[in-house]
Amino acid sequence: MKAVVVLSGGQDSATALAMCVSRHGADRVAAITFGYGQSHALEMKYARALARRFAISRHKVLRMGFMQDISESALFRRGSRISRRPGAKCPNTVVEGRNAFFLLAASVWAKTLGAGEVWIGVSEADFSGYPDCREGFLRSMERSVRLALDYGVKFVAPFMHKTKAEEWRIAERLGVLDIVEKETLTCYRGVPGRGCGKCPACRLRRRGYEEFLAARQ
Numbered sequence: 615m616k617a618v619v620v621l622s623g624g625q626d627s628a629t630a631l632a633m634c635v636s637r638h639g640a641d642r643v644a645a646i647t648f649g650y651g652q653s654h655a656l657e658m659k660y661a662r663a664l665a666r667r668f669a670i671s672r673h674k675v676l677r678m679g680f681m682q683d684i685s686e687s688a689l690f691r692r693g694s695r696i697s698r699r700p701g702a703k704c705p706n707t708v709v710e711g712r713n714a715f716f717l718l719a720a721s722v723w724a725k726t727l728g729a730g731e732v733w734i735g736v737s738e739a740d741f742s743g744y745p746d747c748r749e750g751f752l753r754s755m756e757r758s759v760r761l762a763l764d765y766g767v768k769f770v771a772p773f774m775h776k777t778k779a780e781e782w783r784i785a786e787r788l789g790v791l792d793i794v795e796k797e798t799l800t801c802y803r804g805v806p807g808r809g810c811g812k813c814p815a816c817r818l819r820r821r822g823y824e825e826f827l828a829a830r831q
């Protein structure tokens with residue numbers, strides 16, 4: 615095994631998985647999905663289908679329900695209103711420490727499998743203010759995990775400095791545009807594919823897609 619990809623079932627992680635598979639081959643890539651009480655457990659269904667689509671035989675779904683016991687997020691409850699408190703750095707869709715938990719668990723599995731890379735589809739460019747999507751956090755976490763495990767794992771975040779439009783372009787180049795467009799779930803309200811069109815995740819995705827189409831003409 616070469617890499618473990620954190621696979622949420624959305625646009626970013628699906629495109630990251632496609633990139634990783636094109637680099638290493640499906641039989642050398644594993645995927646891990648986390649259930650942390652998303653109101654739309656549908657995400658996990660999409661992640662499973664994507665793993666099958668990309669012929670990933672080693673796909674693990676890990677339950678992290680404890681995150682709901684220690685924090686609050688609009689993503690934990692179906693139908694929650696998405697908002698940003700005045701002065702808050704990020705909207706109430708933030709799941710505190712999510713990527714830190716994900717990266718540690720994915721790295722532990724990577725070590726078990728003998729894989730040297732952990733891939734994650736986070737981006738600093740289309741930043742919602744989530745602190746654990748930033749490059750500074752990622753590199754610091756990488757150092758900590760190497761020390762914690764005494765294992766030279768490398769974190770690969772191919773979209774860290776890419777916009778959604780650039781991500782769509784990569785998907786097209788890899789020949790997976792259709793899969794990413796129709797078989798992923800990014801919407802906060804749990805509407806697959808193009809989504810509800812209204813929530814912040816859908817608006818970001820749509821804007822990126824339109825930019826991508828405009829640049830293609």
Ligand SMILES: [Zn+2]
Nearest residue numbers: 801810813816
């Ligand atoms: Zn939506």
